[in-house]
Amino acid sequence: MVDLAISVGTTQNPEAILFWVLAPLTVAAALGMLLVKKAVHSAILMASVMINLAIFYIAQNALFLGIVQIVVYTGAVMMLFLFILMLVGVDSSDSLTETITGLRPIAIVASVGFGGLLISLIGRATLGRSAVGLSEANMNGNVKGLASLLFSTYVWPFEVVSALLITAALGAMVLAHHQRIQTRPTQREMSTARFRGESLANAAGLPGPGVYARHNAVDVPALLPDGTPAANSINATLKARGDMLTSGSFELGKVDTSAEEEK
Amino acid sequence: MDAANYLYLSALLFTIGAVGVVVRRNAIVVFMCIELMLNAANLAFVTFSRINGDLNGQVVAFFTMVVAACEVVVGLAIIVTIYRSRRSASVDDASLLKR
Numbered sequence: 496m497v498d499l500a501i502s503v504g505t506t507q508n509p510e511a512i513l514f515w516v517l518a519p520l521t522v523a524a525a526l527g528m529l530l531v532k533k534a535v536h537s538a539i540l541m542a543s544v545m546i547n548l549a550i551f552y553i554a555q556n557a558l559f560l561g562i563v564q565i566v567v568y569t570g571a572v573m574m575l576f577l578f579i580l581m582l583v584g585v586d587s588s589d590s591l592t593e594t595i596t597g598l599r600p601i602a603i604v605a606s607v608g609f610g611g612l613l614i615s616l617i618g619r620a621t622l623g624r625s626a627v628g629l630s631e632a633n634m635n636g637n638v639k640g641l642a643s644l645l646f647s648t649y650v651w652p653f654e655v656v657s658a659l660l661i662t663a664a665l666g667a668m669v670l671a672h673h674q675r676i677q678t679r680p681t682q683r684e685m686s687t688a689r690f691r692g693e694s695l696a697n698a699a700g701l702p703g704p705g706v707y708a709r710h711n712a713v714d715v716p717a718l719l720p721d722g723t724p725a726a727n728s729i730n731a732t733l734k735a736r737g738d739m740l741t742s743g744s745f746e747l748g749k750v751d752t753s754a755e756e757e758k
Numbered sequence: 759m760d761a762a763n764y765l766y767l768s769a770l771l772f773t774i775g776a777v778g779v780v781v782r783r784n785a786i787v788v789f790m791c792i793e794l795m796l797n798a799a800n801l802a803f804v805t806f807s808r809i810n811g812d813l814n815g816q817v818v819a820f821f822t823m824v825v826a827a828c829e830v831v832v833g834l835a836i837i838v839t840i841y842r843s844r845r846s847a848s849v850d851d852a853s854l855l856k857r
Contacts, residue, residue, distance in 0.1 A: 518767050525774045525794060534784050541790045544771070548797050551764065557804045557816050560823075564800075567823055572793065572830050579834045580786055583841050602780040610773035617765045626761045627811030640813045641820070649817055656824050663828035670835035673842070 510554055521547040534580055542573045556629040558637045702728040714739055764805040771798035783848050785837050789830065796826045 521544055528540040545568040553561035632640055645653055680688075690698055702725045705711030706718065716739065717728035729739050771794060778791030800819040807815025840846075 514763055518763070521767065522770055522774070525771055528787075528790065528794070529774060529778045529781070534786050537787050537790055541794065544794065545797065548801055551767075551801060552804050555761075555764065555804050555808045557807065557819075560800075560804060560816055560819055563820065563823060567827060568793075568797070572827060575830060575834060576786065576790060579838060582838060583786065599781055602777055606773050606777040606780075609776065610769060613769035613773065614766055617762060617769060626809045629808050629811060629813070632811055632813050637813075637816075641816055644813055644817050645820070648814075649821075652821060656821060659828050660824065663831045667831045667835040670832070670839050 513550070513554055517547050517550060535577070538573060538576050538580060541576070542569050545569045545573065556633055556637065559641055697727075704728045704730075761805055761809050765802055768798045768802040768805065771795075771801070785840070785849050786834075788849060789833055789837070793826060793830070796822060 524540045524543045524547070528537045528544070531537050531540065545564060549561045549564035549569070552558075552564055629637075634640075702717040702719075704713045704717055705715045706728065713730065714733055716724035716726060719725050726734075733739055775791045775794035775798060778794065779788050782788055782791065800822050803815040803819040803822070805815075807813060807819075
């Protein structure tokens, strides 16, 4: 009985436990990335997949790659993804309607076939020898071993990759550059348009949102003296997005004062 | 534990990424699925490096990471440019050739 307890209690292979705990989590996160509707949730699941992969790299004696994975992928790349998501709009959730009929079942069948093929191939292939392990290659440390390869055998690809990085940075700058179609109006032109225009209604500036309304939030239009809402008191961007509140319930004369009158 | 288990995991992640590229419509999610595929390939490289006792696989994985970073930078810039002109990040809306 004591022997059994010892054999059960000893961790024969810590890496196996690490793998069998983290691998299902990784696959679940990857599947969740596929199934989740909002892009932000996908990004967070993707980050968790990448952290798990970094742990796998470190467990396989690839210390440098594990650190680089965390710094570059979960740090820089995922931050870029989230940044672009915020720029494009967080709530631009995926339309889950199929545009090509029958695409989804075909994709699922093809992927099951492809994955089955890959996995059965790995299962049938034999390397003819057992895993060597990296203890010999990492004798002087993983970083030193990688550096000696990178700056001797792979020095030409390394320099080509640096050119690629510069090209990518320049390409992103060119793509993101926004050319102004009209010249920016100067203060003088704006002032002329305000005072010498067709009417002097806005000469003192546009009304601010929420003035005389029951709420002073930016999405509530101001009320004119006759109680009607002033449409130009709302920011044009909010109007275009449709984020404007209808001021009906905030207008004067429609306030329910019966409760106060009873007192 | 057999190191081939990592290869099975890598194949599984690659397949999930491939399905995501085909099924999802949001261009940013499609990009993330491509990243997942690249990461799965990296895991296979690192595992083969361990099986062979040779650091060459890790160097190749390192280069893959650099190329993936470049791809993300240019791809996201393209997505932002398309979004600016079309107000949409769906890959289906950019099908001008069809009409």
